[in-house]
Amino acid sequence: MPTVSVNTHFPGYEIIGELGRSNARVLKARHLATGELVAIKHFALNTDAETLRRFRLESQLMTDIRHPNVVRVREVQLDMPMPFIVMDWIEGGNLRTLLAEREYLDVPVSIRLGQQMAEAFKAIHSRGIIHRDIKPENILFRVLPSEEIHFLLTDFGVARLREQSQTMTGQSLMTYEYASPEQFDNPRGVDVATDYYSLGVVLYESLSGRVPFSMTDSSGMATFMNQVLRTSPPELQLPSGQYLPPSLNTLLDWMLVKNPAERLSDVNELVLLLGQANVEQLQASRSGGRRAPVSARTVAAPIAAPQTPRPVPSQPIYEEEPANSLTKWNIGLASLLVALLIGLAVIYTNRQKNKVSSTITPDSTQMITDSSTATEVAADTTSTWSDHSSRSSEDSDEIEDHSETTTEPVPPISMPDSSGVVEDTTRIP
Numbered sequence: 001m002p003t004v005s006v007n008t009h010f011p012g013y014e015i016i017g018e019l020g021r022s023n024a025r026v027l028k029a030r031h032l033a034t035g036e037l038v039a040i041k042h043f044a045l046n047t048d049a050e051t052l053r054r055f056r057l058e059s060q061l062m063t064d065i066r067h068p069n070v071v072r073v074r075e076v077q078l079d080m081p082m083p084f085i086v087m088d089w090i091e092g093g094n095l096r097t098l099l100a101e102r103e104y105l106d107v108p109v110s111i112r113l114g115q116q117m118a119e120a121f122k123a124i125h126s127r128g129i130i131h132r133d134i135k136p137e138n139i140l141f142r143v144l145p146s147e148e149i150h151f152l153l154t155d156f157g158v159a160r161l162r163e164q165s166q167t168m169t170g171q172s173l174m175t176y177e178y179a180s181p182e183q184f185d186n187p188r189g190v191d192v193a194t195d196y197y198s199l200g201v202v203l204y205e206s207l208s209g210r211v212p213f214s215m216t217d218s219s220g221m222a223t224f225m226n227q228v229l230r231t232s233p234p235e236l237q238l239p240s241g242q243y244l245p246p247s248l249n250t251l252l253d254w255m256l257v258k259n260p261a262e263r264l265s266d267v268n269e270l271v272l273l274l275g276q277a278n279v280e281q282l283q284a285s286r287s288g289g290r291r292a293p294v295s296a297r298t299v300a301a302p303i304a305a306p307q308t309p310r311p312v313p314s315q316p317i318y319e320e321e322p323a324n325s326l327t328k329w330n331i332g333l334a335s336l337l338v339a340l341l342i343g344l345a346v347i348y349t350n351r352q353k354n355k356v357s358s359t360i361t362p363d364s365t366q367m368i369t370d371s372s373t374a375t376e377v378a379a380d381t382t383s384t385w386s387d388h389s390s391r392s393s394e395d396s397d398e399i400e401d402h403s404e405t406t407t408e409p410v411p412p413i414s415m416p417d418s419s420g421v422v423e424d425t426t427r428i429p
Helices: 049-064 095-102 107-125 158-162 181-185 193-208 221-230 246-255 267-289 317-380 385-405 411-427
Strands: 013-021 025-031 037-042 073-077 084-088 139-143 149-153
Touching (some): 013 037, 049 073, 095 193, 107 149, 107 193, 107 246, 107 267, 181 193, 181 221, 246 267
Antiparallel strands (some): 025 037, 037 084
16 A cells, blocks of 8 residues: 555654544554554544543553453544544454455354453453444454454544534434434433443344344434334344354343343343353254264263253163173172082092091001011910010010001001910910
8 A cells, every 4th residue: 555645643653554434534554663553543523621631531541451352552642633543453354344244143253252342341341431332343353373253342432532423514423323322312421331232232233134223214313213212122033044042132132221220231241141142052053963972872861952951861771781790790600609619528528538548548457467477476386385475575565666656546456466365375285
């Protein structure tokens, strides 16, 4: 763009081009000291001294605001031949151009718009600043790397400079279609409730593509004002059959109330309802467009509608399977235990039998040994009786010694010895 030769009116800035004109002239410029791009808005004012004084007080507050959803005000000059305000340059555009391209915004984008404007309200209303002129032209946006649209509020406080209803040319500066009812009756006595009404109109238009009340060539000012002051807004109809979250519909009804004292004007309540609307939108999109997979062993419960009890699914048959499996396992374990006990009993019985058999065998062997010894003693008795006596004594001693060294019971050993003695006695005659 060619440089506009009005640099003398804006010292310290190089004017790059003109962006547009509405109630003020908007210029794109470059700050000479930093090289940063800025937007300059200047006015041809015909206002009273009291209005100008109030705006001077607010201008210092505006330059102190640093918020991601508020366009930063760098400088305010009211004593220049052409009073102007310098703001950050936002690459992207305003909501009006976005609506011209898309006709309307999807419900999630509209909810995000409301949430980010609520954050802007926190920043300006907490400092006592009332915007007074919220409309699509004063809501800028930029597209983030994530492709999400980020909204920013601009021109807050500037409407105080236009509180007088007539300009030098006799044309009204008020944006009628977004103005609250009280702005028609008492524009100097408005409070923060007027910003909530205007935001409600913006959200209504973003969702449906049209404002609640339109000032057309066929309807005069009287008809339009009567609608704004007394007629309820038409029921919101979303294009393309979109789902309208109940909380969002309730929010718009409360924001468009005619009486400012009854209108929703609490930012925390605004944030809460927008959050509920976002949850309802997510639930609707999940139940309608994406279903959870259901396997042979999984029963998926349906997603309940908002504020309705969640249906309790009937218990599947396969839920009894773990108990049956556990019973079968117990039976198998018990059977194995019984078989093990029986096996141990059989092994124990066999070991006892073997032990008894081993105990009897050494005794029989000993008896045979003792019998052979007795035979030798009988053979030796063919000698003299004296030899027999001494032999018997020695044999008895040997038997006693053998009995002491034998670990088996004595009765089986003594039996052969006794029979031997009897046999020797019969052979003596």
